[in-house]
Amino acid sequence: MPETTEPATASSPATIPVTLVAGYLGAGKTTWLNRHLRAGVTPGTLVLVNDFGAINVDAELIDYRGDRLLSLDNGCLCCSLSDALGAQLSRIARWPEPPTALIIETSGVALPGRIADMVRVARQYHLASIVTLVDLGALPRHRRDDRIADLVEIQIAAADRLSFNREDRLGPDELASARTWLASINPHATHEPRASDSQTAEPGDTDIETVDAGEAEPRAPRFLARRTGLLDAPNWQRFTCQLPAMAERDALETLLARHAGAVARAKGFLQVDNRHFIFHWSGGRASWTPTAPRAGAGQLVGIGFAGTELDALLDALAELSTSPRDERSPRDH
The missing domain is CATH 3.40.50.300 (P-loop containing nucleotide triphosphate hydrolases)
Structure with a gap:
């Protein structure tokens, strides 16, 4: 329809x-x-x-x-x-x-x-x-x-x-x-x-x-005149991880840039060099906005396209993360 x-x-x-x-x-x-x-x-x-x-x-x-x-x-x-x-x-x-x-x-x-x-x-x-x-x-x-x-x-x-x-x-x-x-x-x-x-x-x-x-x-x-059936939705997959305080921003940005084709959006609350930030990743670009301190480890959430490239990113994030791999969300549609 x-x-x-x-x-x-x-x-x-x-x-x-x-x-x-x-x-x-x-x-x-x-x-x-x-x-x-x-x-x-x-x-x-x-x-x-x-x-x-x-x-x-x-x-x-x-x-x-x-x-x-x-x-x-x-x-x-x-x-x-x-x-x-x-x-x-x-x-x-x-x-x-x-x-x-x-x-x-x-x-x-x-x-x-x-x-x-x-x-x-x-x-x-x-x-x-x-x-x-x-x-x-x-x-x-x-x-x-x-x-x-x-x-x-x-x-x-x-x-x-x-x-x-x-x-x-x-x-x-x-x-x-x-x-x-x-x-x-x-x-x-x-x-x-x-x-x-x-x-x-x-x-x-x-x-x-x-x-x-x-x-x-x-x-x-x-x-929408071109529509002849239901939307063929992307194979979305959400992910969540906790990240410890980082010494610099480059490690996370490099990971996301390397797998940019698999990530539609990522954002969260992160700590870098004893400063707290709201982090956004969209369209291959990162932004870091200073924010008030938050207790606990940093948190990153994202949504991407399920497949081997996203799996590779999640493996790399797991190496930075203090949370277990099973926090990944299953396929979301």
Whole structure:
């Protein structure tokens, strides 16, 4: 059955408007969400962060009231999504004081249309909007990668709004080609302004509070014309390991770079040279952001493509790790 996206619909004021924030791994969803939260959202808005790992790194990076931020770990991988997210939505609706609006930051491997369908069938909620983040710098590579090309396309096609970043990593011809392709995949979505440098894009001037209030103009249903069956999902495999304090960053970066083709995303809380960092690996690039000290060993979570190359990486990480090999997750779809 083709992946579809129904329009936002008018609904009773008693129902909770839901905004989905989607986009492939490393597209900049958390940074985009932080900027909108700091700009101001409807009082009483609840944020639900659905991450792929055993530790929810994204939730800890979001600058929002603790009692209005919930994390859902190990989610958004095929069937595990329905039970965990569905149960969480049901519990939220039964709160003595339910939220006035709900923003869900989806995992980078999620199909937003499936989550939207869950929202539509829940009587206490209505879908306000789907915002998809697009890393323009990585888009040509994603389109060439048969393992994820369909997923990225579906995430873009599902959106009411598209927000772009890293435009400056493309040449003029590549950028023109990307714009043409995006218009062919989703001609209906509104576009937010792009960033002028290589950092994650700033959100546009469309206020998420307006969307949360259920005022978005309904759009015609969109169908992914090329779809003739269910998405042939990648053979995802998650992994988790504990890493002791390291003397330098190069050892981990070298390992990930050597096996970059097998790793879609990695992140965690690590200690290097007596300093604590939030670590991110995406698109073959590493970033280390200083953070407050954390007790215990460093933790690294990741998601990649099951196979011999990922196994080789996990073997190498095990040599650095203080945790046993059996912490690996089994095949996740």
